[in-house]
Amino acid sequence: MKKVLAVAGLIIFAACATTPHKSSGLIYMQQGLYNKARVEFQAWVQENPANPEAHIWLGRAYIGERDYLKAADEFVKAYELDADSGKYKSEFGENEINTLLTAGKTLFQQGDDEGALKFFNYTIKLNPKDERAYLAIAIIENKQGKYDDAIRNATKAVELNPQDVQARYYRAKFYSQVGKTEEAVKDLQEVIKMDSTFSKAYFDLGVLAFDMQDFEKAGQLFEKAYNLDSENIDALLNTALSYYRMSKYEDAEKYFREYLEKQPDEYNIWFTLGACLYNQNKMQEALNAFDKAISIKPDYEEAYSFKALIYNQLKMTKELNETIKKIQEIKGNNGGK
Numbered sequence: 001m002k003k004v005l006a007v008a009g010l011i012i013f014a015a016c017a018t019t020p021h022k023s024s025g026l027i028y029m030q031q032g033l034y035n036k037a038r039v040e041f042q043a044w045v046q047e048n049p050a051n052p053e054a055h056i057w058l059g060r061a062y063i064g065e066r067d068y069l070k071a072a073d074e075f076v077k078a079y080e081l082d083a084d085s086g087k088y089k090s091e092f093g094e095n096e097i098n099t100l101l102t103a104g105k106t107l108f109q110q111g112d113d114e115g116a117l118k119f120f121n122y123t124i125k126l127n128p129k130d131e132r133a134y135l136a137i138a139i140i141e142n143k144q145g146k147y148d149d150a151i152r153n154a155t156k157a158v159e160l161n162p163q164d165v166q167a168r169y170y171r172a173k174f175y176s177q178v179g180k181t182e183e184a185v186k187d188l189q190e191v192i193k194m195d196s197t198f199s200k201a202y203f204d205l206g207v208l209a210f211d212m213q214d215f216e217k218a219g220q221l222f223e224k225a226y227n228l229d230s231e232n233i234d235a236l237l238n239t240a241l242s243y244y245r246m247s248k249y250e251d252a253e254k255y256f257r258e259y260l261e262k263q264p265d266e267y268n269i270w271f272t273l274g275a276c277l278y279n280q281n282k283m284q285e286a287l288n289a290f291d292k293a294i295s296i297k298p299d300y301e302e303a304y305s306f307k308a309l310i311y312n313q314l315k316m317t318k319e320l321n322e323t324i325k326k327i328q329e330i331k332g333n334n335g336g337k
Contacts, residue, residue: 034064072103
């Protein structure tokens with residue numbers, strides 16, 4: 001009888017050592033009952049807080065509940081507890097790594113850069129070849145004004161995955177910010193080679209061309225960007241401005257009008273359209289455009305000045321005098337400035 005009792009005691013001890021919370025939690029996970037699994041794994045963690053496996057499974061239950069921040073926290077705890085032995089490192093698969101990335105992205109969107117960096121750095125600890133984490137870190141570093149660090153980490157992302165168009169695109173933006181135009185252009189051109197529908201790359205190339213006063217090239221690039229993405233009204237406006245700078249006023253007019261259909265309250269663009277029409281000798285249409293600008297911004301002195309110029313050329317003395325009076329009134333209200 002004593003021998004039987006001894007064996008029974010060993011069975012009970014073994015059951016306690018493996019903890020029923022783990023086995024119950026695993027069953028609930030298989031059934032998709034993640035909230036119940038989480039309760040069991042929380043009890044397991046409370047029972048054995050230094051067990052990395054317990055934290056891993058609690059994190060997985062949080063994933064099931066779509067609480068990615070808490071899940072990521074548990075994976076970080078598990079990694080730290082397992083850092084010396086590395087026994088459980090193989091347990092961190094794609095789901096766990098994606099959770100860390102998702103948590104980092106969430107915190108970044110919430111403005112918590114340091115919290116985001118923590119999760120992105122742990123992603124790299126788990127998978128040093130994950131280019132996504134390097135790029136995410138680079139974006140934060142650029143935001144913080146650490147431009148050299150941003151370029152270095154973006155370059156690491158490109159080296160790990162040369163086909164990652166996002167990594168090349170962001171590196172181009174970082175290069176552009178520090179005045180490395182040649183490098184930026186090279187990256188953007190490579191992006192277009194890899195993905196001819198990448199509208200933002202055309203847009204940014206357009207900006208660089210415009211800054212170099214290559215307005216013809218800029219206009220072509222902005223137009224391409226807009227054709228690929230009709231929601232990018234900045235591309236539409238920049239197309240108009242490029243044609244305007246080339247003195248191709250008829251083309252510029254077309255794009256200015258299309259832009260104003262989408263943004264009718266942009267008084268400064270109505271003014272620019274007026275100048276464009278004036279340069280085509282469309283005086284009455286120009287006056288209409290300036291009047292539209294003034295209807296939105298009643299004290300728009302520049303618009304009145306252009307109207308005065310037109311009235312003077314058309315020898316419309318009454319209208320000219322009224323407009324000059326209005327200009328003087330506006331100057332008086334602005335302290336004579």
